[in-house]
Amino acid sequence: MSGKDLPKQMGTSYCGPAAFLYCVLEDRPDLYCAYAISMWLHGEYDFRSGAQIVEIDSNANTRKALPTARAxxxxxxxxxxxxxxxxxxxSASTRPGWTKILGSPEPDDQVGSISYPGVVKGWFSAVGAQLRADTMGVGLMKTSPTATIGLMRHWANSWIVLQIDSSLIQAGATNTFANRHWVVVNPHRRPLIRAGQNGQVVPLADAYRAVGPDTASDMDDWDTSLYTVSWGSENKGLKNPTLGHLKGRIYGGFAFSHF
Structure with missing residues (x-):
């Protein structure tokens, strides 16, 4: 609330809410404050924009869960x-089915706190964002670097929200089912790529325009700068800062208009 920190999920699985609330805090700090104060004092709030409504409620068990875990x-x-x-x-209010099965949220929730692609789209729609591009689909499989580079064409005037394998930004092997993680592409640091070992640095969105007929096969080694917002930091870079590191590590993403 003081502007010193960013949303940070810590050891919970709330990377989806953290990504969404970062965008709200950046675009509409007034809306974020109204939401936070209402949840703190009253335990309820509605995000409304046009026909899209996200109704959020917090019960007594949710409020007690964190102090109980700390104790x-x-x-x-x-x-x-x-x-x-x-x-x-x-997270809980936008998946009422899971709440009925698993009960109120707990800090160690895993399955019950998953943010599905359709849920994330609903959150952004409810604050007035328009969907400009979608490489996510239903999110069953990973997408190609080509699709991700295509999303970057919207970077200058959109929120780029990606679902990644966490090995994109930290150590570990890729895993198709575990380690899924929502991040926001840093809106203050344009994604860049160096075309070849000593080539020109260009926006990542222009990577394939910089490819000559004899260099396409070497693009995996091109230095790539892609910073994401995750775990309370705006500067989570690629674990291996090359274009090839994107392969098999991104499930897809969205480009949403600012709001």
Whole structure:
């Protein structure tokens, strides 16, 4: 609320809410503050834009879950109270079916806190964002670097929200089913690529325009700068900063208009 920190899910699985709320905080800090205050004081809030409505409610069990977890594990670092009260109810309220099966949110939830692509699109629509591009589909399989580069053409005037394999930005092998992670492409640092070892640095969106007939096969080694917003930081770079590192590590993404 003081502007010193970004939404940070810590050890929870609320990467989807964290990504969405980062965009809200950047574009509409007034809306973020209204949402946070209402959730803190009243436990309910509605995002409304046109026909899209996201109704968010927090029950007593949700409010007690974090203090209870802290008391049980006093030496563990948990999500902040503010982030818990803005992320957990947002996640639970937009998947009521899981809540009925699994109960109220808990800091260690895994399956029940997954943010499905359609849910993420609904959140952005409810704050007035327009969908400009979608390489995600239903999100079953990973997408190609070509599709991701195509999304970057919207970077200058859109939010680029990606679902990645976490090995894109940290150590570990790729995994088709686990380690899915929502991130936002840093809106303040344009994604760039160097065309060849000593070539020109160009926007990542223009990567294939910089390819000559004899260099296309060597693009995997091209230095690539792609910074994402994740875990409370705006500067999570690629673990291996090359174009080839994108292969098999991105499920897809969206380009949403600013709002």
């Amino acid at each position: 049980a594990q006093p030496n563990r670092s948990f999500i902040s109270d503010l982030d818990w009260m803005t992320m957990a109810p947002l």
